[in-house]
Structure formats: structure tokens, C-alpha cells
Amino acid sequence: MATQNTLALLFAGPWHGEEAMHHDLRAVHDALRARGLRSEETLLLAGRLSRGVLLGCVAAVRARWAGWAEGDLFLYYSGHGGYAPLDAADAAGAEPALVFAEEDLAEPSRWLPWRELFAALALPPGVRLSLLPDC
Amino acid sequence: MESPAGAALTCQARNYLFGWGRGLQERGVISYYAAQTLPEVATVADWASAIALAVAADARSGRLPRTHRPLLQVIGDGGRPLPGHPAGAARAISAAP
Numbered sequence: 382m383a384t385q386n387t388l389a390l391l392f393a394g395p396w397h398g399e400e401a402m403h404h405d406l407r408a409v410h411d412a413l414r415a416r417g418l419r420s421e422e423t424l425l426l427a428g429r430l431s432r433g434v435l436l437g438c439v440a441a442v443r444a445r446w447a448g449w450a451e452g453d454l455f456l457y458y459s460g461h462g463g464y465a466p467l468d469a470a471d472a473a474g475a476e477p478a479l480v481f482a483e484e485d486l487a488e489p490s491r492w493l494p495w496r497e498l499f500a501a502l503a504l505p506p507g508v509r510l511s512l513l514p515d516c
Numbered sequence: 517m518e519s520p521a522g523a524a525l526t527c528q529a530r531n532y533l534f535g536w537g538r539g540l541q542e543r544g545v546i547s548y549y550a551a552q553t554l555p556e557v558a559t560v561a562d563w564a565s566a567i568a569l570a571v572a573a574d575a576r577s578g579r580l581p582r583t584h585r586p587l588l589q590v591i592g593d594g595g596r597p598l599p600g601h602p603a604g605a606a607r608a609i610s611a612a613p
Contacts, residue, residue: 405547416600
């Protein structure tokens with residue numbers, strides 16, 4: 382059975398003019414509501430994301446799970462991904478990342494390594510993370 | 517994955533137009549099938565199986581090009597329950613005396 386502490390973080394990071402991610406976010410949100418999640422158990426962020434925006438969002442909401450002894454955090458991301466930084470000298474110097482724009486990819490605000498996002502979540506030991514990346 | 521020298525590795529997921537007529541809508545392929553199957557499954561592994569079945573059915577019927585078939589893999593504990601409860605279970609509970 383699912384634990385009582387549950388929160389879903391739903392992110393959509395379309396590039397300029399893309400609509401698919403907005404549709405995806407709405408559909409996943411509707412599916413979670415069909416599973417009985419209440420409106421306060423789903424947090425949505427969609428639009429022109431950046432490293433600062435995403436990390437700022439996580440920092441603003443992580444108090445929600447910081448005190449949990451146990452619980453489930455569901456993380457969904459519809460957007461773009463790749464390996465960053467683009468100017469890595471070799472494969473070992475690059476890592477999987479969320480990519481927020483198609484231009485100026487040398488600019489660090491344009492991408493965020495998944496590793497940094499997981500670290501920013503700062504999940505307590507008893508909180509389980511489920512991730513669905515569509516990127 | 518391996519990319520040509522000098523080429524950045526980019527998105528592996530793809531979008532596709534689902535629906536018909538005026539309801540045609542571009543969606544992420546993974547998200548489309550994930551959202552379609554999520555309401556009725558109990559665990560992460562069940563979810564992956566349901567997605568694979570839905571994808572296979574649409575590929576067989578020609579609704580999804582074979583080039584767009586996602587191959588998903590569960591990393592970690594597939595037996596982990598998903599948030600909330602399957603919608604069918606909720607109906608069963610509410611119908612119980």
C-alpha cells in the first residue's frame with residue numbers, strides 16, 4: 382500500500398513554441414488525480430525553465446517532505462535532455478542533464494545535471510523517489 | 517549510447533501526433549502511454565508492463581510507427597507502489613457495503 386506521505390512534482394520544460402510538454406503535464410496530472418491524489422499533493426511547474434528556476438522551485442517546496450520519516454516523492458519531467466557540459470573534454474567529463482533551451486548551451490543556466498537535482502531534493506532516508514523522465 | 521565525434525548526445529525520447537481530426541495533439545510518446553496506463557496500475561513494474569502492452573498494441577495496429585516505440589526499463593525496485601491507488605481499486609472500495 383502507498384504510504385500516507387505522498388507528493389508529486391511535475392515539471393514541463395518545453396523549448397520555444399513547443400506544446401507537447403504542456404499536454405503531457407496535464408495528462409499525467411489528470412492520471413494522478415484519477416489515482417486519488419489531492420490537489421495539494423501535486424505540484425506543477427511548466428514553462429521556460431532554467432537551472433535557477435528549477436532549483437529555486439525545489440528549494441521552495443522541499444520543506445514539504447523534509448520532516449517525513451517515510452513517504453513517496455513522484456518526480457516527472459517532460460522536456461529535453463542531453464549530456465552536459467557540451468565542452469567536456471571527454472565522455473567522463475559529461476553527465477546526463479536536463480536541457481532547458483536549444484540555444485546558448487554553453488551557458489550553465491541552460492542545463493542541470495540530474496545528479497544536482499537529486500541532491501537538491503535532499504530526501505530524508507525513509508523517503509522513496511520514483512522518477513519518470515520523458516526527455 | 518555512442519554519438520559521432522563532436523556531436524552532442526541529445527533527447528532519446530520522441531514526440532508523436534496522437535488522436536485524429538481536430539483532436540490531433542502532439543505528445544511525448546513516453547508520457548502519452550504513461551498517462552494512459554497510470555490510473556489503473558499498482559506498482560512501477562505493473563506500469564512498465566502496461567505501457568509496453570499499450571505500445572505494442574498501437575504499433576501492431578499502425579497507430580504508432582515502429583520507429584517511435586519506446587523501450588522502457590525499470591531501474592530499482594519494480595515492486596514499489598505508485599502514488600495513490602489504482603482507480604479500479606477505488607471504485608471497488610467505494611462500492612463495498
